[in-house]
Amino acid sequence: MELLALFSDFTVRTVAIGAALVGAVAGVLGSFALLRQQILLGDTLSHAALPGICLGFLIAGSRRLEPILAGALVSGALAALLVLLLTRTTRIKTDAALGVSLSLFFAFGTVLLTYLQRHAGAAQAGLDAFLFGQAAALVPRDLVVLAVVGGASLLVVVLGWKELKVTTFDADFARSLGRPVVLIEFVLTVLIALAVVIGLQLVGVILMVALVIAPAAAARQWARRLEGMVVLAAVFGAASGVVGALVSASYRGLSTGPVIVLVASAFVVVSLLLAPERGVAWQLMHALAQRRSLRAHRVLVDLYRLAQDHDDLDYASEQGMLDAYFGGPTGHVLRRLERRGLVSRAQHMPEEGTHWILTGDGRRQARELLTPFGERDAAVDGATP
Amino acid sequence: MTGLQGWLDQPGVTIVLVGALVGVAASLLGAFLVLRRESMLSDAISHSVLIGIVLAYLLTGALDSPLHVVGAALAGLLTVWLTDVLVRSRRVKSDAAIGLVFPALFAVAVLLINVYARDVHLDTDAVLLGEIGFAWLDVVRVGPLEVARSLLTMLVITLVNLAFVVFLYKELKLATFDAMLATALGFRPGLVGYALLALVSVTAVGAFDAVGAILFVAFVIVPPTAAYLVTDRLWRMLVLGCLVAVGSSVGGYALALSFDVSIGGAMASTTGVFLLLALIVGKHGIVARALRRRTPGPPPSILRERETGGAP
Numbered sequence: 001m002e003l004l005a006l007f008s009d010f011t012v013r014t015v016a017i018g019a020a021l022v023g024a025v026a027g028v029l030g031s032f033a034l035l036r037q038q039i040l041l042g043d044t045l046s047h048a049a050l051p052g053i054c055l056g057f058l059i060a061g062s063r064r065l066e067p068i069l070a071g072a073l074v075s076g077a078l079a080a081l082l083v084l085l086l087t088r089t090t091r092i093k094t095d096a097a098l099g100v101s102l103s104l105f106f107a108f109g110t111v112l113l114t115y116l117q118r119h120a121g122a123a124q125a126g127l128d129a130f131l132f133g134q135a136a137a138l139v140p141r142d143l144v145v146l147a148v149v150g151g152a153s154l155l156v157v158v159l160g161w162k163e164l165k166v167t168t169f170d171a172d173f174a175r176s177l178g179r180p181v182v183l184i185e186f187v188l189t190v191l192i193a194l195a196v197v198i199g200l201q202l203v204g205v206i207l208m209v210a211l212v213i214a215p216a217a218a219a220r221q222w223a224r225r226l227e228g229m230v231v232l233a234a235v236f237g238a239a240s241g242v243v244g245a246l247v248s249a250s251y252r253g254l255s256t257g258p259v260i261v262l263v264a265s266a267f268v269v270v271s272l273l274l275a276p277e278r279g280v281a282w283q284l285m286h287a288l289a290q291r292r293s294l295r296a297h298r299v300l301v302d303l304y305r306l307a308q309d310h311d312d313l314d315y316a317s318e319q320g321m322l323d324a325y326f327g328g329p330t331g332h333v334l335r336r337l338e339r340r341g342l343v344s345r346a347q348h349m350p351e352e353g354t355h356w357i358l359t360g361d362g363r364r365q366a367r368e369l370l371t372p373f374g375e376r377d378a379a380v381d382g383a384t385p
Numbered sequence: 386m387t388g389l390q391g392w393l394d395q396p397g398v399t400i401v402l403v404g405a406l407v408g409v410a411a412s413l414l415g416a417f418l419v420l421r422r423e424s425m426l427s428d429a430i431s432h433s434v435l436i437g438i439v440l441a442y443l444l445t446g447a448l449d450s451p452l453h454v455v456g457a458a459l460a461g462l463l464t465v466w467l468t469d470v471l472v473r474s475r476r477v478k479s480d481a482a483i484g485l486v487f488p489a490l491f492a493v494a495v496l497l498i499n500v501y502a503r504d505v506h507l508d509t510d511a512v513l514l515g516e517i518g519f520a521w522l523d524v525v526r527v528g529p530l531e532v533a534r535s536l537l538t539m540l541v542i543t544l545v546n547l548a549f550v551v552f553l554y555k556e557l558k559l560a561t562f563d564a565m566l567a568t569a570l571g572f573r574p575g576l577v578g579y580a581l582l583a584l585v586s587v588t589a590v591g592a593f594d595a596v597g598a599i600l601f602v603a604f605v606i607v608p609p610t611a612a613y614l615v616t617d618r619l620w621r622m623l624v625l626g627c628l629v630a631v632g633s634s635v636g637g638y639a640l641a642l643s644f645d646v647s648i649g650g651a652m653a654s655t656t657g658v659f660l661l662l663a664l665i666v667g668k669h670g671i672v673a674r675a676l677r678r679r680t681p682g683p684p685p686s687i688l689r690e691r692e693t694g695g696a697p
Contacts, residue, residue, distance in 0.1 A: 090674070094422075103607060106599055112646075
């Protein structure tokens with residue numbers, strides 16, 4: 001399977017462009033959902049899109065994308081309203097309200113889906129491709145629809161950047177500034193719904209939430225600022241979309257959604273492991289480096305103390321004695337210090353083994369290390385030279 | 386005996402019974418999930434048990450080996466554990482952890498079906514919609530009776546869940562409402578939680594044949610939520626939840642027949658009707674709340690509030 005050869009194919013190119021578009025938009029909008037901890041709302045919205053998809057098909061009578069996306073958006077909005085109604089007016093908690101909304105809308109969706117399949121010929125229209133996504137079903141004019149919807153939502157993000165950002169991180173602060181927080185939160189929820197809706201055809205209702213969250217979660221590990229996170233999430237999302245769509249298009253029978261989701265999940269795993277500062281591997285390396293430098297410091301100080309105790313700045317400490325003083329082998333630490341010019345070797349007699357002497361630099365550094373630990377060491381040292 | 390057999394031979398009876406058992410088994414556990422604010426874990430588990438089922442199928446080549454139950458329970462616990470690990474790494478929040486783990490496991494399962502099991506009954510539509518309509522076709526002999534296999538499976542699972550709730554009632558109640566006190570008294574609330582979620586996974590496998598993995602969530606969450614609006618007592622919530630589940634099974638089957646639609650979908654949708662009813666007539670429903678606002682009554686007794694503990 002040659003990816004490059006595939007790319008010259010017209011259908012495949014359509015799919016790749018569509019997938020890149022969907023992934024990028026989902027990544028950007030998902031960043032806000034992730035930071036506002038609204039991932040499970042995204043899950044609810046994507047499952048709840050199913051009845052809307054069916055109704056959009058029923059009303060338009062065809063598998064055109066616009067009515068289907070509009071239907072999905074409307075039923076997603078209704079599901080979000082149901083969650084709000086249940087949590088605001090009864091004692092039902094958010095998690096249960098989300099679960100109720102998700103399962104009831106999805107149940108009603110399956111009822112509609114089977115109705116359409118048995119009565120309105122939707123089986124031929126491949127409506128069930130919306131469950132897991134089907135890359136091959138993407139046609140060029142769908143790209144226009146996706147580009148318009150995606151472009152519009154990105155435009156909203158760019159224009160309202162400052163407001164969205166402040167509301168995401170500190171809604172109370174935004175309120176105190178007199179920003180219309182309720183409106184902004186509404187916009188953010190609609191954006192999450194749009195992120196879900198735009199990928200339904202490619203990824204499907206069940207797994208779309210993963211494409212919303214995974215690129216954002218991966219980007220979060222690398223970036224310290226929202227600007228960087230959003231851009232990186234867009235890149236990760238687009239890459240997941242393209243790779244996933246191409247792989248699924250080149251093996252017959254692979255659903256597109258799961259492949260895209262797995263690629264995006266791989267981005268998350270790699271980021272969790274490798275990202276600087278937050279990554280697991282990075283933190284391990286950091287801990288190792290810390291331990292190594294701590295060891296070097298201790299050996300330096302040991303040498304310095306031994307010299308002090310003998311009232312001899314150029315006192316040559318024997319390696320075995322240093323090991324005993326330090327409480328473990330110090331040979332490799334000393335050789336590293338030697339390379340940095342902080343200690344030098346002194347060989348008295350061949351049978352006596354290596355002795356080590358602090359250089360001027362080494363003495364200075366040891367003194368600096370000891371300064372924060374009280375006057376005594378520094379004072380004694382100040383008296384000696 | 387022949388009377389009973391004749392009764393069981395009617396497809397409708399088997400279908401309604403299987404649906405009712407799925408509902409009862411699910412809502413018994415669901416009551417505790419709703420009270421523990423872990424409802425969405427049932428959604429995650431219902432997706433990821435699929436990987437347990439698929440792997441068990443690939444290992445044994447059979448669609449109904451006992452290994453399925455083990456595989457599903459392990460997959461469910463794996464989901465919960467992975468979510469836990471991600472949250473404890475403090476690199477993602479709990480909602481994001483749930484949203485990362487179950488889609489990945491579900492995606493692997495669907496792809497395994499795509500690649501290795503395309504020609505068997507285990508297709509992706511069945512995952513979502515279930516095939517309760519064919520439940521009566523596959524029968525096993527129990528003594529003098531021929532019983533649908535899924536009916537038997539669900540009966541066993543329901544009895545196990547019932548035993549779990551009845552025998553561990555005190556522990557479950559304590560762990561749900563006051564995990565700190567439970568720990569202080571020497572119980573292991575974490576263990577109870579894991580046992581609960583393992584049973585949710587097992588029930589999901591049984592339900593998977595009948596109503597599909599995702600519709601199962603409706604049976605876990607909606608009946609207890611409806612009951613939660615009506616009563617303040619835990620045991621009443623459990624009983625009411627079961628009644629709602631049975632009612633949804635009967636009503637859903639009738640609706641599915643008259644509109645010729647997915648039976649599992651209709652049953653799950655019917656639970657919504659009961660929720661609507663609870664919102665209207667329940668003492669914590671919307672109507673009751675609106676009325677209470679207009680006529681302020683005496684403040685609720687602290688004792689009663691604590692015993693039924695709205696919020697732990």
